Amino acid sequence: MTAEVLDALRPKPGGRYADGTIGGGGHAASILSASTPDGWLYGCDRDGAAVEAAQQRLAAAFAGRFEIRRGDFADLAGWIPAAGCDGVLLDLGVSSPQLEFPERGFSFQQDGPLDMRMDTRQALTAAELVNGAGPDELAKIFWEYGGERESRRLARALARDRTGRKFETTRQLAEWIERLSPRRGRKTHPATRIFQALRIAVNNEMGSLKRGLAAAPAILKPGGRLAVITFHSLEDRVVKEFGRERTCAYTVPGGVDVPELRQPRIPEMRWVTRKAIRPGEVELQDNPRSRSAQLRVLEKLG
């Protein structure tokens, strides 16, 4: 959604931008190119391989115009100057290299270790959750992060079947799920929801997203924009809720919205577009993974 991101952030010479999910540096390169000759980019990713790839890609054309750090975008306000940015981008989810390298363990299309860590320095892996979490915790993860209707049955069965042997590989888990929950004409593989749920839990994606959104206004200048690309309804709901709260022109004591008790306040942000922006036909053809992408844009008020 590069064109849409550029429309949202309107990079200009001298502008300063933060890309909290720099990945391979695709969006970052477009932002730097559009802000030639002296726009600046702060980049961040939890994934060391992504940081290296982005460094290499940007160094060739934009040397001296960016700083990239490895870390969680939830911590951007810890190193980017307050009110220092004209635009902040969060392009959530996993990158193509993460999905394509079997050893990262994100995909059940290829066999690899049950890993799924975006930041390989962290201790918790998918294998640890699958082999160690209690059935209630697993059911909660499958239901809350995957919307898996059979969450309880699958979690109980997993807790039973892992006693004799450990689940170690993506294929082992995917085949086990398919045996317990056959396709029955469904288009998507029955493991899709469980894999998504485990990935979100391993990387604490919802916690990072909430903290990252909360930190974004602090690093934006007045008039600066926050663009967030989500890939599933759970993420989009968090972004919508954040936007609703920050654009609201009143507060409600005790969190219960009784119209007579509303206290007016000046909102911190405004929605740039009311509706989420979706990828165009050309992008959908070039990149089928963008099918579920939605871009929402907020502007910090002065």
Ligand SMILES: C[S@@+](CC[C@H](N)C(=O)[O-])C[C@H]1O[C@@H](n2cnc3c(N)ncnc32)[C@H](O)[C@@H]1O
């Ligand atoms: C969809 S890819 C981004 C692709 C990038 N926009 C590009 O143009 O190449 C998502 C990236 O965000 C990273 N990521 C996800 N959650 C993160 C977080 N909380 N903090 C930092 N990076 C994160 C992932 O490691 C992955 O590299």
